[in-house]
Amino acid sequence: MILEMQGICKSFGANEVLKQVDFRVQGGEICALLGENGAGKSTLMNILGGVLPADAGVIQIDANAVQFHKPSDSLKAGVAFIHQELSLINDLAIFENMFIGRELKKKSGLLDVARMVEKTKEVFDRLELRLDPQTMVRDLDASYKQIVEIARAMMMDASIIIMDEPTTALTDPEIQRVFDMMRMLRQQGVGIIFISHKLREVMEVCDRYTVLRDGNMVASGPVAQVTTHDLARFMVGHDVRTESLRQSNEAGAEVLRGEGLSDGVNFKDVTFSVHAGEVLGVTGLLGDGRSELFQAIFGAAPYSGQVYVDGKNVKIHTTPQAIDLGIGYVPRNRKENGIIKDMTILENGSIVTWPRISKFGWIDRLKQRKDFEAQAAGLHIKYGRQSDLITSLSGGNQQKVVLAKWLTAGPKVLILDNPTQGVDVGAKEEIYDIILRLAGEGVAVVVLSSEAQEIIRLCDRTLVMYHGSIQGELVGDAMNEQTIMHMATGGAEAPVAAEE
Numbered sequence: 274m275i276l277e278m279q280g281i282c283k284s285f286g287a288n289e290v291l292k293q294v295d296f297r298v299q300g301g302e303i304c305a306l307l308g309e310n311g312a313g314k315s316t317l318m319n320i321l322g323g324v325l326p327a328d329a330g331v332i333q334i335d336a337n338a339v340q341f342h343k344p345s346d347s348l349k350a351g352v353a354f355i356h357q358e359l360s361l362i363n364d365l366a367i368f369e370n371m372f373i374g375r376e377l378k379k380k381s382g383l384l385d386v387a388r389m390v391e392k393t394k395e396v397f398d399r400l401e402l403r404l405d406p407q408t409m410v411r412d413l414d415a416s417y418k419q420i421v422e423i424a425r426a427m428m429m430d431a432s433i434i435i436m437d438e439p440t441t442a443l444t445d446p447e448i449q450r451v452f453d454m455m456r457m458l459r460q461q462g463v464g465i466i467f468i469s470h471k472l473r474e475v476m477e478v479c480d481r482y483t484v485l486r487d488g489n490m491v492a493s494g495p496v497a498q499v500t501t502h503d504l505a506r507f508m509v510g511h512d513v514r515t516e517s518l519r520q521s522n523e524a525g526a527e528v529l530r531g532e533g534l535s536d537g538v539n540f541k542d543v544t545f546s547v548h549a550g551e552v553l554g555v556t557g558l559l560g561d562g563r564s565e566l567f568q569a570i571f572g573a574a575p576y577s578g579q580v581y582v583d584g585k586n587v588k589i590h591t592t593p594q595a596i597d598l599g600i601g602y603v604p605r606n607r608k609e610n611g612i613i614k615d616m617t618i619l620e621n622g623s624i625v626t627w628p629r630i631s632k633f634g635w636i637d638r639l640k641q642r643k644d645f646e647a648q649a650a651g652l653h654i655k656y657g658r659q660s661d662l663i664t665s666l667s668g669g670n671q672q673k674v675v676l677a678k679w680l681t682a683g684p685k686v687l688i689l690d691n692p693t694q695g696v697d698v699g700a701k702e703e704i705y706d707i708i709l710r711l712a713g714e715g716v717a718v719v720v721l722s723s724e725a726q727e728i729i730r731l732c733d734r735t736l737v738m739y740h741g742s743i744q745g746e747l748v749g750d751a752m753n754e755q756t757i758m759h760m761a762t763g764g765a766e767a768p769v770a771a772e773e
Contacts, residue, residue: 274335274351274432274464275299276321281330283316290316292488294330298481300432303455303465305475305496308485309508309699311655311667314468317485318435322354323347353426357437359418363411368393370410371425396428400457416447420454433464438668440474441694445558445723452478470668470696472501484508505698524733525549527584528717529600529686531570534578539565540741543578547686547717552708554732554752555721557761562741563721564605567688571595571602583685596625599685603675603692605721612663612671619645619659622677629682648677652707669700676707687711690721705731725754739763 276298283291291313298304308314319325321332323341332339334350341347347354361370368389377385377392393406402420410418419439426434436455440448455465455478467479475482476496484492484507492507530546540562547553555563569576572595580587582598589595595602612621622645623630630637630644642659649656652673656666663671672692679687689708693701708731712718722728728735735747737760744760 276352276433276464277333278317278321279331279333281317281320281332282328283313283320283325284328290488291320291327294485294488294490296483296490298433298464298466300462300464301459302480303459303467303478305479305482306466306468306485307470307472307475307482307504307508309669312485312508313488314485315437318354318437318466318468321347321352322435324354348429348431351430351432352435353429353431353433354435355419355422355426355437355439357439357441359422361410361418361421364409366407366409367404367413367421368406370421371396371406371428392428393424396424399461400424400427400454414447415443416450419443419451423454423458427458427463431463433466434458435466435468437468438470439467440469440471448474470698472504472698475504476501486510509699524551525715528582529570529719530581531566532579532581534566534569534576534580536565536569536574536576540569540738543741543743545736545743547719549685549715549717550712551734552712552718552720552732554728554735555719555738556723556725556728556735556757557738557744558723560740561738561761563738564690566738567602567690567719567721571600571688573602593628596682596684599683601625601679601682601684601687603672603679603687603689605690605694612675614662614664616663617660618656618663618666618674621663622648622654622674623681625678625682644681645677648680649673652677652680653703667700669696669703672696672700672704673707676704680711684716686717686719688719688721691723692720693722693724693727725757728757729753737761 278294278296281291281294281296294313294317296306296317306314306318316325320327321341323344323346326342332341339350341350344354362373365373371393372389377388379385390406397404397406400423402424404417410421413421423434439451443451455467458465467475469475479496482493482496482499482504483490484504486508526549527546528549532544534543535541543566557563565574568574570580570589572589572592580589582600587598589598613624616624619642623641626644627636630640645659654670654673654677656670663674666674692708693704696704708718708720720728720732729752732752733748735752735757737744737747737757739761744763747756
């Protein structure tokens with residue numbers, strides 16, 4: 274199949290979202306669709322997926338013009354859209370999810386479970402999947418949920434699959450599992466449109482790229498002919514900073530210290546400290562225990578050992594207690610733990626301070642709006658109305674709203690768990706600037722990140738964890754990818770550089 278979109282235009286009121294966009298993908302290739310949040314990627318794919326009508330332009334499949342008025346039209350033509358928000362139902366088995374809305378029935382009208390299980394097995398065999406169709410979806414990890422969505426698309430005879438940010442919430446091994454599945458589909462002649470902000474993943478798995486900026490198609494070509502720096506420049510319209518952002522501020526007094534911290538499972542005998550005005554990085558590989566460690570310090574899980582805040586020994590049992598002590602925590606999975614999808618932008622951006630701005634159970638709405646507007650201005654949050662749902666915002670702006678709710682609380686220590694996960698390169702640089710500004714204002718910032726380059730560019734000092742323990746500490750220029758990886762895989766000392 275060869276699919277072409279030509280001269281696609283789309284406006285929402287006076288806002289031109291897509292301006293004469295051309296896009297092409299064919300079976301047997303993986304094409305990256307790139308662009309900052311708001312560039313028009315989702316709108317273009319929603320038109321292809323039959324969710325939105327185009328104002329102008331043509332969609333052709335194998336040189337024949339087609340029109341998609343609803344998602345089922347797109348699916349019938351062989352185009353499947355796997356959205357970022359997976360549509361699987363956890364309380365149903367895999368085979369039930371595979372056939373939801375299209376259940377097979379016996380002549381008696383009862384569900385034909387045996388045939389649905391058999392059909393599911395046939396698809397799994399084609400994809401070389403060793404999964405029991407009767408497994409409950411809730412028992413799958415995130416990567417296998419993605420793979421079940423892919424299998425469902427294949428069951429519907431999809432020739433083109435749109436994958437919207439499929440790796441955002443996945444660990445490295447899970448990502449590789451999904452990539453293996455994508456490569457297998459490519460070998461079988463399926464075309465994949467891969468929407469991602471992770472440029473290294475694009476370089477690893479994609480054949481071609483198309484970049485949108487401000488509703489225009491600005492670049493397209495083979496991935497083999499570009500670098501991640503080229504792609505980032507196409508996306509934002511200028512060179513993206515790659516230099517170290519570390520500042521020469523002297524760290525202030527110790528704000529937070531942990532001694533001999535353990536939970537018996539995820540981390541053990543951890544001792545560390547962080548000072549006012551310091552950006553402390555904590556990194557490692559899958560299962561290193563860093564998230565669990567700082568969740569415990571934030572009162573979300575039990576621990577043993579000693580925690581000191583401003584030199585005072587405290588025992589933190591609950592998150593409200595941690596907040597009262599001046600500790601803030603931005604979780605790694607924004608969609609599951611950072612935002613409340615059914616609440617507005619204003620509510621999400623102020624919820625931490627509700628107890629402080631309430632009297633007799635009534636929130637001071639004037640102060641709520643005033644505090645949020647001050648943070649929104651400082652963080653350059655782009656939104657329509659404060660009463661809009663948080664889900665109306667791009668990923669980068671959602672992350673800024675999550676930051677806003679904590680900054681309003683005025684924390685002494687702000688723990689950021691993968692703070693730039695799922696945001697584009699432009700928003701990532703803005704978040705870095707916010708972190709540096711907070712450090713400059715005397716806040717102790719702890720950045721938990723799997724991205725070595727993020728740690729190297731941003732942090733004054735880094736703790737490398739391995740199997741729940743701190744393997745070592747790196748400072749300043751001693752931080753580099755080779756040393757971090759060496760220590761994260763169990764090496765006790767930095768490797769000796771080869772002589773030139």
